[in-house]
Amino acid sequence: MKDQKYLEMAMDQAKKGLGQTWQNPLVGAVIVKNDQVLAKGYHRRFGEKHAEIDAISHLKNEKEATGATIYVTLEPCSHQGKTPPCVNKIIELGFKRVVIGQIDPNPQVSGKSVERMKQHGIQVTNLDNSKSLNPAYNFYFKNGRPLITLKYAMSLDGKINQKSGYRTKLTGKYTFKDTQKLRLMNQAILIGENTLKIDDPKLTVRTNPLFPPYRVVLIHDSRELNLQQSIFKSEGPTYILTNYKNEQHLPENVHVVVDETWTPKKIIDFLTKQGIQSLLIEGGSHIHADFVKSGLVDQLIAYVAPKLIGGSGLPSVFGQGISEMLDFKIEKISQLGSDLKVFAKRVY
Numbered sequence: 001m002k003d004q005k006y007l008e009m010a011m012d013q014a015k016k017g018l019g020q021t022w023q024n025p026l027v028g029a030v031i032v033k034n035d036q037v038l039a040k041g042y043h044r045r046f047g048e049k050h051a052e053i054d055a056i057s058h059l060k061n062e063k064e065a066t067g068a069t070i071y072v073t074l075e076p077c078s079h080q081g082k083t084p085p086c087v088n089k090i091i092e093l094g095f096k097r098v099v100i101g102q103i104d105p106n107p108q109v110s111g112k113s114v115e116r117m118k119q120h121g122i123q124v125t126n127l128d129n130s131k132s133l134n135p136a137y138n139f140y141f142k143n144g145r146p147l148i149t150l151k152y153a154m155s156l157d158g159k160i161n162q163k164s165g166y167r168t169k170l171t172g173k174y175t176f177k178d179t180q181k182l183r184l185m186n187q188a189i190l191i192g193e194n195t196l197k198i199d200d201p202k203l204t205v206r207t208n209p210l211f212p213p214y215r216v217v218l219i220h221d222s223r224e225l226n227l228q229q230s231i232f233k234s235e236g237p238t239y240i241l242t243n244y245k246n247e248q249h250l251p252e253n254v255h256v257v258v259d260e261t262w263t264p265k266k267i268i269d270f271l272t273k274q275g276i277q278s279l280l281i282e283g284g285s286h287i288h289a290d291f292v293k294s295g296l297v298d299q300l301i302a303y304v305a306p307k308l309i310g311g312s313g314l315p316s317v318f319g320q321g322i323s324e325m326l327d328f329k330i331e332k333i334s335q336l337g338s339d340l341k342v343f344a345k346r347v348y
């Protein structure tokens, strides 16, 4: 019971790092002795101290760690990365017990620290219930590709615009806020050529996070790029996946990557190589259909606006068909102002 309480405290610590840890996981730690919390900490920023070391730095004196229990939401690391291995510090300070929220799926660590701590006589308990903190991190190491979320705003009759070639504002301010949070939680955002040309989106997170998501645009001929578009006037790594090279001088943050055909599988392989753990697909209808056809959709978020469009508006997914439907489980339905949000997870 108490273990669970302290681990939840460590999870609350971990959440404070949201949007700052980039491709590293959210991790929190709490140090407890005689049922008293001595210190708390979390991984504040990519490249900086890990959660355990942050918590240790908040002890009045490192000697307090002797005989104490440390609750960490992720197995401590055992490798020399941007910082030294945390497991060494835990052993050196004489912690009696380590309670972890999950084994680290990162193959550089996975299970190695638990073994080492046990060899040094430290009691280790794995509560195995903190995976929800880092869904994309866990998915990436388990499946060797990013977690893919398809997201769109649609009318009650399932349309994403009023007619071809138009941008239609469908949802309200609460949905806007929610989509901003969604962008913050994803490491890359993908859009198709028509969406770029018609919507002229910035694809930024308005709070200017330290590590903005990669913006990825699929366009047949990059020579058609219009540098006056908003995406080229804002910062953040931008990848143009195209069939033809662009010879014009592009902003430094814009990278053109040429391939004969960019299938969803190739796009995902490309992002996996960049270490991208989560991808948000933000339109339009034809790009959605390509990913659905490839079976490359793990989660779906549909914002439903209380409007009827009728006529020739584009459906949320439109293009080449599939022979078998993809199954999803509805996880949550919530109301955002006058809109509805449906969150569903793929059933494999």
Ligand SMILES: NC(=O)C1=CN([C@@H]2O[C@H](COP(=O)(O)OP(=O)(O)OC[C@H]3O[C@@H](n4cnc5c(N)ncnc54)[C@H](OP(=O)(O)O)[C@@H]3O)[C@@H](O)[C@H]2O)C=CC1
Pocket (backbone or CB within 6 Å): 151, 152, 153, 154, 159, 160, 161, 163, 164, 165, 166, 167, 168, 170, 191, 192, 193, 194, 195, 196, 198, 199, 218, 219, 220, 261, 262, 263, 282, 283, 284, 285, 286, 287, 288, 290, 314
């Ligand atoms: N409500 C919402 O949530 C959203 C609505 N929208 C709306 O959707 C509309 C745009 O959607 P849609 O017309 O479907 O266009 P998309 O943005 O999905 O772009 C699709 C087009 O991209 C081209 N393309 C370029 N490279 C590739 C590639 N490698 N693979 C496949 N296709 C490629 C294709 O052109 P080609 O056909 O020539 O091969 C394809 O038709 C706009 O009106 C926009 O406002 C957009 C985003 C979100």
Ligand SMILES: Nc1c(N[C@@H]2O[C@H](COP(=O)(O)O)[C@@H](O)[C@H]2O)[nH]c(=O)[nH]c1=O
Pocket (backbone or CB within 6 Å): 021, 024, 025, 026, 027, 028, 042, 043, 047, 048, 049, 050, 051, 052, 074, 075, 076, 077, 080, 081, 082, 083, 086, 104, 106, 109
């Ligand atoms: N405890 C813990 C992590 N633990 C491990 O360290 C790896 C990142 O190492 P590095 O990039 O060198 O900082 C990460 O993938 C995970 O395996 N990482 C973190 O960023 N924060 C932390 O609190």
Ligand SMILES: [Zn+2]
Pocket (backbone or CB within 6 Å): 050, 051, 076, 077, 078, 084, 085, 086, 087
């Ligand atoms: Zn560490």
